[in-house]
Amino acid sequence: MAETKIKNEKIWLASPHMSEEGYELQFVNEAFDMNFIAPLGPNVTGFEKEVAELVGSENAAALISGTAAIHMALKAAGVGEGDFVFCPTLTFSATANPIIYLNAIPIFIDSDMETWNIDPKALEIAFDRYGSKVKAVLVVHLYGLSADMDKILSICKKYGVPVIEDAAESLGAYYKGKHTGTFGDFGVFSFNGNKIITTSGGGMLVSDNQERISKVRFWSTQSRDKARHYQHSELGYNYRMSNVVAGIGRGQLKVLSRRVEKKKYIFEYYKRALGDLEGVGFMPINEWNKPNYWLSVMTLTGKIRPLQVIEALENENIESRPVWKPMHMQPFFAKYDYIGGKTSEILFENGVCLPSDTKMTDSDLERITKVIRSLWK
Numbered sequence: 001m002a003e004t005k006i007k008n009e010k011i012w013l014a015s016p017h018m019s020e021e022g023y024e025l026q027f028v029n030e031a032f033d034m035n036f037i038a039p040l041g042p043n044v045t046g047f048e049k050e051v052a053e054l055v056g057s058e059n060a061a062a063l064i065s066g067t068a069a070i071h072m073a074l075k076a077a078g079v080g081e082g083d084f085v086f087c088p089t090l091t092f093s094a095t096a097n098p099i100i101y102l103n104a105i106p107i108f109i110d111s112d113m114e115t116w117n118i119d120p121k122a123l124e125i126a127f128d129r130y131g132s133k134v135k136a137v138l139v140v141h142l143y144g145l146s147a148d149m150d151k152i153l154s155i156c157k158k159y160g161v162p163v164i165e166d167a168a169e170s171l172g173a174y175y176k177g178k179h180t181g182t183f184g185d186f187g188v189f190s191f192n193g194n195k196i197i198t199t200s201g202g203g204m205l206v207s208d209n210q211e212r213i214s215k216v217r218f219w220s221t222q223s224r225d226k227a228r229h230y231q232h233s234e235l236g237y238n239y240r241m242s243n244v245v246a247g248i249g250r251g252q253l254k255v256l257s258r259r260v261e262k263k264k265y266i267f268e269y270y271k272r273a274l275g276d277l278e279g280v281g282f283m284p285i286n287e288w289n290k291p292n293y294w295l296s297v298m299t300l301t302g303k304i305r306p307l308q309v310i311e312a313l314e315n316e317n318i319e320s321r322p323v324w325k326p327m328h329m330q331p332f333f334a335k336y337d338y339i340g341g342k343t344s345e346i347l348f349e350n351g352v353c354l355p356s357d358t359k360m361t362d363s364d365l366e367r368i369t370k371v372i373r374s375l376w377k
Ligand SMILES: *Cc1c(COP(=O)(O)O)cnc(C)c1O
Pocket: 064, 065, 066, 067, 068, 091, 092, 094, 095, 140, 166, 168, 169, 189, 190, 191, 192, 201, 202, 203
């Protein structure tokens, strides 16, 4: 019994994976040596510069989370009380929550099967219905697959509405050779524990608009006016990333491309090992899409259902998850308008996020696929 337990070591969906070289600790130690423990400092500035360079954006502001970055992006785009914001329904609730923080009104929009992201046709219908009352459009690059930005941008341009990309899951993913998160007016990245790289928790807002990024830095440090005494003419937030945390991020950036490579390897392994099974499909990889393969997602449209796979894996101490439950199906968000058909619901019903931890070995992958294959026997 004891032996099987050791053999059945837990396999995670996606867990933190620090660099083999220990880069993160080097940056953190430097911060300790210089007593840059207090917020801000060279790691924050360095991390902002390095992320901006990597993705090809003019400016970046390091914040405490991706959620805080979405909040600040919406505010910087001018969203306020009573404004409408278009938001994909198939996403994590963190995309939609900041709309509510600002007392604005989310309108949820369906995905299409080609990208699993916001459906340009549904977006057109939403604009027909809400027109000038819309203050911003949120676009998500789900699981590191890019949305079809050309189509989305041309629609949003026609209506003159700013675009915010929630690229929390897509650091390292490109659309037609350009990094996701750099097409719209603002882009958001997350460094939460399960993301492709992590700072233990953190986010980044990027934009070519320097004035807006400076404003976000101001709001994020309690909106302190330039005065010797504490003076505030605007509502403030305590949203800035700390210099210690940013050190972890700088170390993690050095291994991002290695992590993307491994994620791709994992996805291709699953396709090879499971692709022949009845009813099995995988997330769509378009020819213009260079995903980061954050999570490998399988779809099941035959006899074997997602819950059976999830439970079979769970019995073997292996973590997997359903696809995000659409926002328009969530008790908290159900009262808001929803535009589209059944695509996001179908993806939710049929999708399984397979273990995508970059620390997995081939024998881990073999263990996982064996458990899954046994369901078809
Ligand atoms: C993780 C995630 C976020 C939130 O990022 P945090 O850093 O955890 O606040 C937002 N949107 C999506 C799609 C995410 O996956």
